[in-house]
Amino acid sequence: MKNYKFVLQYEGTRYQGWQRQDSTDNTIQGKLEKLLSRMCGEAVEVQGSGRTDAGVHALAQVANAHMHTQRTPEEIRDYMNLYLPEDIGVLSVEEAPERFHSRLNAKGKVYRYRIINSSIPHIFERKYAHVVSEKLDVDAMRRAAERLEGTHDFKAFTSSRKGNKSTVRTINRIELIQDNDVITLTFSGDGFLYHMVRILTGTLLEVGLGQRSPGEMEEILQSCRREKAGALVPAKGLTLMEVKY
Amino acid sequence: MKNYKFVLQYEGTRYQGWQRQDSTDNTIQGKLEKLLSRMCGEAVEVQGSGRTDAGVHALAQVANAHMHTQRTPEEIRDYMNLYLPEDIGVLSVEEAPERFHSRLNAKGKVYRYRIINSSIPHIFERKYAHVVSEKLDVDAMRRAAERLEGTHDFKAFTSSRKGNKSTVRTINRIELIQDNDVITLTFSGDGFLYHMVRILTGTLLEVGLGQRSPGEMEEILQSCRREKAGALVPAKGLTLMEVKY
Numbered sequence: 175m176k177n178y179k180f181v182l183q184y185e186g187t188r189y190q191g192w193q194r195q196d197s198t199d200n201t202i203q204g205k206l207e208k209l210l211s212r213m214c215g216e217a218v219e220v221q222g223s224g225r226t227d228a229g230v231h232a233l234a235q236v237a238n239a240h241m242h243t244q245r246t247p248e249e250i251r252d253y254m255n256l257y258l259p260e261d262i263g264v265l266s267v268e269e270a271p272e273r274f275h276s277r278l279n280a281k282g283k284v285y286r287y288r289i290i291n292s293s294i295p296h297i298f299e300r301k302y303a304h305v306v307s308e309k310l311d312v313d314a315m316r317r318a319a320e321r322l323e324g325t326h327d328f329k330a331f332t333s334s335r336k337g338n339k340s341t342v343r344t345i346n347r348i349e350l351i352q353d354n355d356v357i358t359l360t361f362s363g364d365g366f367l368y369h370m371v372r373i374l375t376g377t378l379l380e381v382g383l384g385q386r387s388p389g390e391m392e393e394i395l396q397s398c399r400r401e402k403a404g405a406l407v408p409a410k411g412l413t414l415m416e417v418k419y
Numbered sequence: 420m421k422n423y424k425f426v427l428q429y430e431g432t433r434y435q436g437w438q439r440q441d442s443t444d445n446t447i448q449g450k451l452e453k454l455l456s457r458m459c460g461e462a463v464e465v466q467g468s469g470r471t472d473a474g475v476h477a478l479a480q481v482a483n484a485h486m487h488t489q490r491t492p493e494e495i496r497d498y499m500n501l502y503l504p505e506d507i508g509v510l511s512v513e514e515a516p517e518r519f520h521s522r523l524n525a526k527g528k529v530y531r532y533r534i535i536n537s538s539i540p541h542i543f544e545r546k547y548a549h550v551v552s553e554k555l556d557v558d559a560m561r562r563a564a565e566r567l568e569g570t571h572d573f574k575a576f577t578s579s580r581k582g583n584k585s586t587v588r589t590i591n592r593i594e595l596i597q598d599n600d601v602i603t604l605t606f607s608g609d610g611f612l613y614h615m616v617r618i619l620t621g622t623l624l625e626v627g628l629g630q631r632s633p634g635e636m637e638e639i640l641q642s643c644r645r646e647k648a649g650a651l652v653p654a655k656g657l658t659l660m661e662v663k664y
Contacts (some may be wrong), residue, residue, distance in 0.1 A: 184543040226546055233543075255540055263540030295508030297428040298478070302543070 175240050178247065179270040180220075182206075182235045185261040187301050187410065191228040192235070202226070204261060206237065209257055213250070214241050219249035223276040223417040224283065227369070229409030231302060233286075234265065236417040238276040282346070282418035285361045287375045287411050292355035299356070304411035312352050318381040318388035319348035319359075322374060322395070329398040331374055332367035333406065341367055341398075348374070360415070369406055377404030420485050424515040425465075425491065427451075427480045429507040432546050432655065436473040441649070442564065447471070447507060451482065454502055458495070459486050468521040468662040474654030476547060478531075479510065481662040483521040490610070521588075527591070529664035530606045532620045532656050537600035538635070544601070549656035555627035557597050563626040563633035564593035565641070567619060574643040576619055577612035578651065586612055586643075593619070614651055622649030 184202055194203040203220055210218040223236045245252065247267040254264045288303040290296050298302065304379050322345060329341040345363040357377065361371050377394065380386045386404070394402045429447055439448040448465055455463040468481045488495065492512040499509045533548040535541050536555050541548065567590060574586040590608040597603075604623065606616050622639065625631045631649070639647045 183540065185542055231543075252538070255538075260545055261542060265530045267537055293500075294510055294662070295428065295429055297506060297508045298476075300505055353611070 175242055177238055177240050177270045177272050177274055178250065179268050180206075180237045180239070180274065181265040182232060182237060183263045183265055184232050184235070185301065186226060186228065186230045186232070188259075188261060189228060191220050191230065191337060192225040197232075203237075205258065205262060206239075206254075209254060210239060210241060213253055214243050216242065221276050221279045224366075224414070225411050226414055227412075228234070230412045230414065231410075232414040234416050235279070235414050236419075238270055238274055238278045243364045253406050259302055261347050276417070279419055280365070282347075282362065283366060284412065284416040284418075285366065285371045286413045286415050287359045287361070287371060287407070288413070289357040289359070289375075289379070289411065290355060291357050294355070296356070301332065302413065303411055304355070304408050306379065306383075308383055310357065310379070311384060312350060312357060312382065314384075314388055315357075315378045315382040316350050318378055318386075318391050319350060321388060321391035323348055326395045327394070327398060328367055328370055328405045330394050331370050331377070333373070333400065334368040343370070348378075350378075371412060373400075373403050375403075375411070376407045379407065380404040420449050420487055420516045422483055422519055423485070423495065424487050424513050424519060424521065425451075426481045426510040427477060427482060428508045428510055429480065430441060430546065431471060431474045431476045433504075433506060434473065436475065437467050437470040440495050447480075448482075450500075450503065450507060451484075451491065454499060455484060455486060456642045458490075458498055459488050461487065465553070466521050469611075469659075470655075471659055472654050473563070475657045475659065476655075476657040479661050480523045480659055481525070482664075483515055483519055492656050508585065521662070524664055525662050527607065527609050527612070528611060528659065529661040529663075530611065530616045531658045531660050532601040532616060532652070533603045533658070534604070534620075534624070534656065535600060539600070541601070546655055548601070549653050551624065551627075553628055555602065555624070556629060557602060559629075559633055560602075560623045560627040563623055563631075563636050564595060566633060566636035569592055571640045572643060573612055574616055575639050575645055575648045576615050576622070578618070578645065579613040588612065588615070592615065593623075617652045617654070617658060618645075618648050618650075620656070621652045625649040627640050 190200045192202045206220045210276045220237050220239045251267040290303045290305045293307040312395050324343040347362045349360040351358045435445045437447045458601045465482050465484045496509045496512040535548045535550045538552040570589040572587050592607045594605040
């Protein structure tokens with residue numbers, strides 16, 4: 175039994191997200207487990223670095239699985255790419271230390287949220303970006319983003335109802351880049367709570383629209399109340415860019 | 420009756436190409452004419468700068484149409500973007516001089532052909548690039564491309580059977596850019612014959628694979644025979660980038 179580390183790319187549009195479901199499974203984890211179980215002739219469980227929601231994309235998701243197989247890592251990669259649907263791809267497979275766990279060992283993650291700030295369509299970005307026609311004040315969004323960086327209790331910025339787990343996280347950087355009418359927000363941190371990046375983005379969007387001031391960020395953090403933060407933005411604008419170990 | 424100039428963006432994947440067909444129409448021109456005819460309450464004919472083939476994309480195709488309408492150009496643009504399918508978009512509409520003709524007045528065009536030179540999938544490029552797993556010699560491709568630049572009879576590089584029209588064209592530049600395993604060929608010229616960019620690319624690919632030498636390019640040009648040139652590469656790698664006036 176060896177432990178393998180996978181780096182995966184997928185377009186989330188057609189899927190119910192990462193996490194395997196019991197019935198009518200249409201998930202990334204489900205597709206991978208089904209294929210690897212077929213390859214090995216026995217049940218294989220795939221651990222992801224985190225659960226991307228339905229519609230969220232990944233440029234480089236990381237997963238691992240313990241398997242019995244005679245194939246080399248390159249052969250496993252090629253086998254998977256041959257049989258996986260066209261919107262899921264395996265960038266690499268390598269042997270990992272037996273104790274390597276893609277989620278528990280992850281030291282950081284980078285997510286990107288993309289906004290088209292225009293009423294003119296961007297046909298080639300339409301599945302990977304959220305459209306906001308009203309002019310955004312990107313400088314105000316940047317000032318607000320700075321106030322969210324650092325170590326905080328992000329309880330106000332998650333949809334999770336699980337009361338007993340820590341909601342303290344560290345955001346190293348929220349970078350906003352404006353390239354004509356495309357605004358890219360890049361979040362780097364040690365980990366993100368359920369819906370956290372999408373609620374952070376929704377809150378920053380409301381700052382950009384002038385509905386909130388950058389100064390409100392501390393208040394929202396301190397409140398620890400979901401209803402104080404902004405709206406959840408659509409999944410399609412979100413992409414998991416990198417998992418750090 | 421005013422003449423309007425349109426700049427259009429589309430993903431060609433789902434379409435039978437630009438040019439309107441008589442039955443079971445699923446073309447870009449057909450979709451535009453149907454919509455503008457409905458908007459104007461009378462038949463509208465849309466002229467494109469050129470016919471993109473089935474599966475070919477456009478970042479900025481140009482078209483024009485003479486129409487009776489009370490709407491401003493911006494209102495026409497918004498009306499079109501409201502009703503067009505999600506894979507066709509209107510970037511701009513403006514009034515043009517009465518004699519402006521998107522095809523006859525075009526002075527130049529820029530096309531891009533994208534190749535993924537890897538057996539590792541590129542999920543987010545899969546609809547816009549052609550995959551070649553075998554290692555390509557990009558330097559040899561560049562030397563061959565240089566020999567195709569300039570004014571030549573490109574009869575060997577077209578699938579067109581029309582014998583009486585001139586097949587002389589000028590290619591100002593064929594630029595090859597390699598970014599890791601993505602190779603982008605950019606063709607700038609005064610105009611391109613039917614299938615010309617895809618046959619040029621197919622021929623350069625065969626040079627990259629070592630099946631031909633750069634020095635053969637002159638011989639192919641001089642032969643004026645289609646069978647001397649390389650294979651036609653798939654439509655999905657091709658994008659019309661710009662039309663110059």
